[in-house]
Amino acid sequence: MEKVALLIEFKAGRVKKANFGMATLVRRSGKAMCAFVVNDSAAEAQAALEPYGVQQVVAIRSGGPGAAWDPARWARAIAAAMDRFGITQLVGLTTPQGRDLLPRIAAQLDAPLIMDCLEVDLDRQMVKTSRYSGKTVATIRLSGRHFIYGLRGNAVEAQKAPVAAERLSFDDTPGGDGGFEVLETRSDGGEALNLAEADVIISGGRGMKSGENFRLLFDCARLINGAAVGASRVAVDLGWVPYRMQVGQTGVKVNPKVYIACGISGSVQHFAGMKSSGMIIALNTDPNAAILAHCDYYAVADLFDVLPELKRQLTASMSSAE
Amino acid sequence: MSLFKIYVCVKHVPDSAATITVLGSDRIDANVTFLINPYDEHALTEAARIRQQHAPAEVVAVCLGPSAAENTLRSAMAMGADRSILVVTPQDHDSIFTARALKSAIAQDGEPGIILTGKEAIDTEGMQTLFRLAANFGLPAATNVVKLQLQDAAALVECEKESGAVDVIRMGLPCVVGAGKGLNTPRYPTFPEIVKSRKKEVKKIDVAALGIARPASRVEIIELKPAVENRAPRALTGSAAEIARQIAAILKEEARVI
Numbered sequence: 001m002e003k004v005a006l007l008i009e010f011k012a013g014r015v016k017k018a019n020f021g022m023a024t025l026v027r028r029s030g031k032a033m034c035a036f037v038v039n040d041s042a043a044e045a046q047a048a049l050e051p052y053g054v055q056q057v058v059a060i061r062s063g064g065p066g067a068a069w070d071p072a073r074w075a076r077a078i079a080a081a082m083d084r085f086g087i088t089q090l091v092g093l094t095t096p097q098g099r100d101l102l103p104r105i106a107a108q109l110d111a112p113l114i115m116d117c118l119e120v121d122l123d124r125q126m127v128k129t130s131r132y133s134g135k136t137v138a139t140i141r142l143s144g145r146h147f148i149y150g151l152r153g154n155a156v157e158a159q160k161a162p163v164a165a166e167r168l169s170f171d172d173t174p175g176g177d178g179g180f181e182v183l184e185t186r187s188d189g190g191e192a193l194n195l196a197e198a199d200v201i202i203s204g205g206r207g208m209k210s211g212e213n214f215r216l217l218f219d220c221a222r223l224i225n226g227a228a229v230g231a232s233r234v235a236v237d238l239g240w241v242p243y244r245m246q247v248g249q250t251g252v253k254v255n256p257k258v259y260i261a262c263g264i265s266g267s268v269q270h271f272a273g274m275k276s277s278g279m280i281i282a283l284n285t286d287p288n289a290a291i292l293a294h295c296d297y298y299a300v301a302d303l304f305d306v307l308p309e310l311k312r313q314l315t316a317s318m319s320s321a322e
Numbered sequence: 323m324s325l326f327k328i329y330v331c332v333k334h335v336p337d338s339a340a341t342i343t344v345l346g347s348d349r350i351d352a353n354v355t356f357l358i359n360p361y362d363e364h365a366l367t368e369a370a371r372i373r374q375q376h377a378p379a380e381v382v383a384v385c386l387g388p389s390a391a392e393n394t395l396r397s398a399m400a401m402g403a404d405r406s407i408l409v410v411t412p413q414d415h416d417s418i419f420t421a422r423a424l425k426s427a428i429a430q431d432g433e434p435g436i437i438l439t440g441k442e443a444i445d446t447e448g449m450q451t452l453f454r455l456a457a458n459f460g461l462p463a464a465t466n467v468v469k470l471q472l473q474d475a476a477a478l479v480e481c482e483k484e485s486g487a488v489d490v491i492r493m494g495l496p497c498v499v500g501a502g503k504g505l506n507t508p509r510y511p512t513f514p515e516i517v518k519s520r521k522k523e524v525k526k527i528d529v530a531a532l533g534i535a536r537p538a539s540r541v542e543i544i545e546l547k548p549a550v551e552n553r554a555p556r557a558l559t560g561s562a563a564e565i566a567r568q569i570a571a572i573l574k575e576e577a578r579v580i
């Protein structure tokens with residue numbers, strides 16, 4: 001039976017939540033599923049993915065024991081594992097890691113690849129994705145011998161369907177480095193949650209008036225499970241917050257259940273990054289702001305009045321839930 | 323010393339602010355403003371910087387696009403490219419074909435010292451052409467590069483990942499570098515530079531002249547539809563406290579996120 005491989009992504013030793021939606025997508029196709037785990041714990045992957053119907057976990061070891069992240073080498077190992085296990089369809093996530101691995105694998109196999117898929121039909125090799133900054137939705141057909149898909153985070157809601165999974169392993173064959181060498185990976189500690197995977201995003205724009213005021217957004221986000229803070233390009237360009245928080249055409253494209261825009265006018269470039277959100281709530285003092293015509297709920301109000309109240313409400317609902 | 327050739331792949335894309343109209347069922351009305359893909363501006367700016375450090379060097383902008391893309395290449399030359407190559411094609415191509423055409427046009431022109439591209443095109447959002455181009459040449463590649471330093475026979479790059487982490491990578495030259503937004507601040511041309519760019523060379527090659535066979539692997543647009551928006555905005559009114567209470571209730575009862 002034809003098997004589809006999932007490229008599993010970890011963060012700090014844990015399987016990222018977005019993988020569960022990916023497993024659900026493949027399970028619904030009725031095809032057998034195998035999860036590729038590169039240089040991370042196959043036991044953790046098995047425990048995390050069995051509830052979502054993953055029947056097989058392949059531990060791919062690349063670069064020998066203790067080898068660090070190396071996208072070029074990993075891509076070669078994944079392509080070799082696809083060959084070894086007879087995999088023709090590979091699904092991964094459109095995260096920074098997926099953006100570094102999936103195109104390398106596609107280039108190596110000369111296989112078609114569509115990143116940021118909103119829907120994937122694994123029977124007909126057809127996908128839906130946005131084109132032209134979210135202004136259009138394209139249905140695309142892939143042709144070739146292998147097919148690679150990068151799924152947009154949160155595009156498919158995870159659904160449980162427990163099975164027991166077996167574990168296999170695959171070691172890559174050592175080879176030259178192809179003139180590519182990762183010297184080190186540096187982290188500045190960063191924030192806990194990646195925007196592309198957040199269920200709720202509270203974003204601020206020029207209306208926030210300063211970087212310090214973003215504290216109002218972080219205060220609310222902390223009170224919502226799975227919430228992260230984003231920003232418009234203006235807030236980034238003014239140096240209030242780092243670029244990685246930018247939502248939009250030239251920032252991160254997000255797909256949360258709820259997007260709360262505070263002091264953001266709603267430019268087309270901002271919309272390009274968040275228009276597929278499940279629900280959009282806007283706070284703006286200007287009744288003519290574009291975003292008010294393209295959201296689900298809005299308040300013509302001063303964010304500096306509403307956000308402290310929202311923090312109070314969220315604190316109250318949190319304590320009543322416990 | 324031989325000339326260090328810096329090739330920059332530049333895509334001709336609709337202005338991000340343009341209204342996109344779908345014609346038929348699979349293409350857009352191209353009668354809108356087109357310009358340089360924003361990430362490619364970072365690549366051009368970086369190329370001009372490298373040229374100064376690695377004299378003698380030249381910057382060549384390369385584009386696969388319609389004849390109207392000549393304007394985009396003129397802008398690229400105003401931003402610093404010394405000359406450019408336009409592979410003229412009447413139609414849109416996927417990144418598999420594009421990377422073959424770019425490879426062929428560059429290889430025909432000279433031996434690259436380094437190739438710069440954007441990390442992605444804002445129209446098709448493919449995020450892959452640079453890796454395919456690199457594979458076609460058999461070269462190493464890195465994407466979302468925010469820092470680039472050339473050493474004797476290598477490029478030292480920093481690639482931005484999530485949560486502010488970066489990979490520090492050394493690639494042997496030549497290599498392919500996909501520019502990210504953090505790489506630099508694009509330097510927009512002065513009027514004299516714009517005037518000068520009009521005299522620079524745009525070499526046009528017909529795509530058919532490259533003799534590229536139709537690849538067995540490809541992606542095709544079956545249907546293109548305007549993104550429908552079915553939101554019916556509802557106002558939340560009252561005092562700040564009342565608005566906040568309604569938002570909390572919506573988050574809890576309708577969106578079920580708290």
Ligand SMILES: Cc1cc2nc3c(=O)[nH]c(=O)nc-3n(C[C@H](O)[C@H](O)[C@H](O)COP(=O)(O)OP(=O)(O)OC[C@H]3O[C@@H](n4cnc5c(N)ncnc54)[C@H](O)[C@@H]3O)c2cc1C
Nearest residue numbers: 205206207232233248249250251263264265269285286303
């Ligand atoms: C090629 C290109 C790419 C771009 N990419 C992006 C991108 O990726 N992401 C992005 O966001 N932008 C992008 N932009 C920029 C975009 O065009 C807009 O300039 C930007 O989104 C505007 O940011 P803003 O909404 O924060 O600011 P503004 O448009 O200035 O809006 C600020 C809003 O805050 C409101 N406000 C002010 N005070 C308060 C208050 N006290 N309470 C409530 N509301 C208040 C105002 O009424 C106003 O509506 C791009 C532009 C170009 C040309």
Ligand SMILES: Nc1ncnc2c1ncn2[C@@H]1O[C@H](COP(=O)(O)O)[C@@H](O)[C@H]1O
Nearest residue numbers: 331332386439440442443448449450451
């Ligand atoms: N038709 C093209 N002509 C020139 N360069 C291109 C073309 N298509 C893509 N590129 C380059 O490849 C990068 C990534 O594009 P993409 O893979 O389509 O997202 C762009 O930023 C350009 O530098």
